[in-house]
Amino acid sequence: MTPIGVLASVCGAGLALGVVLVVAGLARSTPSRRRGRVRVPVSRRQLALGAAGVVLGAAGWALTGWVLAIVIAPAAVVGLPYLLGGGKQAQLGIARLEAVEEWVRLLATRLSAGIWVEQALISSAGSAPGPIKAELARLSARIRSGMATPDALQALAAELASPVGDLVCAELQQASRNRGQGVAHALTQLAELVSAEVAMHRQIEAERSKPRTTARLVILLTVGAGAVLAVFGDFMDPYATATGQVALAAVVACFVLAMVWMRRLTHPQPAPRFLVEEG
Numbered sequence: 001m002t003p004i005g006v007l008a009s010v011c012g013a014g015l016a017l018g019v020v021l022v023v024a025g026l027a028r029s030t031p032s033r034r035r036g037r038v039r040v041p042v043s044r045r046q047l048a049l050g051a052a053g054v055v056l057g058a059a060g061w062a063l064t065g066w067v068l069a070i071v072i073a074p075a076a077v078v079g080l081p082y083l084l085g086g087g088k089q090a091q092l093g094i095a096r097l098e099a100v101e102e103w104v105r106l107l108a109t110r111l112s113a114g115i116w117v118e119q120a121l122i123s124s125a126g127s128a129p130g131p132i133k134a135e136l137a138r139l140s141a142r143i144r145s146g147m148a149t150p151d152a153l154q155a156l157a158a159e160l161a162s163p164v165g166d167l168v169c170a171e172l173q174q175a176s177r178n179r180g181q182g183v184a185h186a187l188t189q190l191a192e193l194v195s196a197e198v199a200m201h202r203q204i205e206a207e208r209s210k211p212r213t214t215a216r217l218v219i220l221l222t223v224g225a226g227a228v229l230a231v232f233g234d235f236m237d238p239y240a241t242a243t244g245q246v247a248l249a250a251v252v253a254c255f256v257l258a259m260v261w262m263r264r265l266t267h268p269q270p271a272p273r274f275l276v277e278e279g
Contacts, residue, residue, distance in 0.1 A: 053077030064230050065240045068248055075256075076223065083259050084216050089267075090205050092131070094198060097164055099129035101194040103136065104168055108187035117176045117183070118149050135159045149176040157275045164194055166275035212266045219259055 053074030060069030103124060110120040125133075125140035135156060142152040150173040157169040171190055175183040230236045239248045 060230070064236070066230070066245065066248070068245050068252075069230075072252060079256070080219070080223070083219055083263055087205070087209060087212060090201075090208070093162075094201050094205065096131045096160070097162070097194060097198045097201060099131040100160070100162075100164055100168060101191050101198060102129045103132065104187050104191040104194060107172075108184045108191065111175075111187065112184035117172060118143055121149070121152075121172070132160070149173070154275070157273075161270070161273070163271045163273055164197055166273050168194070170275050208266045211262065215259060215262045215266070222255065 053076065054070070056077065057070040057073030060073055061067060066072075106124055106127065107120050110123065111117065115123075121136075122140045122143055125136045128136040138159070139152055139156045142155060143149060153169040153173050153176070157166050160166075160169070168190060171186060175186075226236075230239075238244045
């Protein structure tokens, strides 16, 4: 590579790194408001990956002469964790369902002793399962502060954000209003339904993990082979031309779109809820 090309690579890397730093400054200085303000959804980890990608892109540009490397490398470093992931979020959702089941069984045990629904909800926060401990602590605080129990349960349903959470909260709302008998038995039956829901989700996730594993292998093999061929040998030399760069950009775009589509197919979509506030 000529000295001018090296200088251009360094300048391009500096420009891209400057953009990353500007985004970082905006992300740290922009106030977080729920309404009326836009928050930049950039984490420190993503910024670090972007900066590392810029450095790799500059190195790739210097080694191969591909201007496109300054764009592909940061995109690959930031995007690969997304494309290779997916299973962690599904497992977290299953863990939360299991926690809801455990909590419902705990409530059924306490209500069978004859205490009020409000007392059972407040006391259950102390021994709540880990995945929903924070949500139940806020529920207990709302009831202690004087909020009506149905309203507090409505807020809990919004935080759980799942049809199972809606079903549990709706049952507890009904129990808090009517003060009828048989609440403990109804909650026990509800816990059995949640248990069946957990088993179904585990089976679905086991089936989804197969194409997810295949997609990971395809991505890793493609990226690894492309990087090796770009640096060693002359197989990829035609892509160093202007026409080759355009063709390479089209190939990379098609590959990324295909992998994103595969990721969406193996990603669990949120189920529709019914206990939602209007407006």
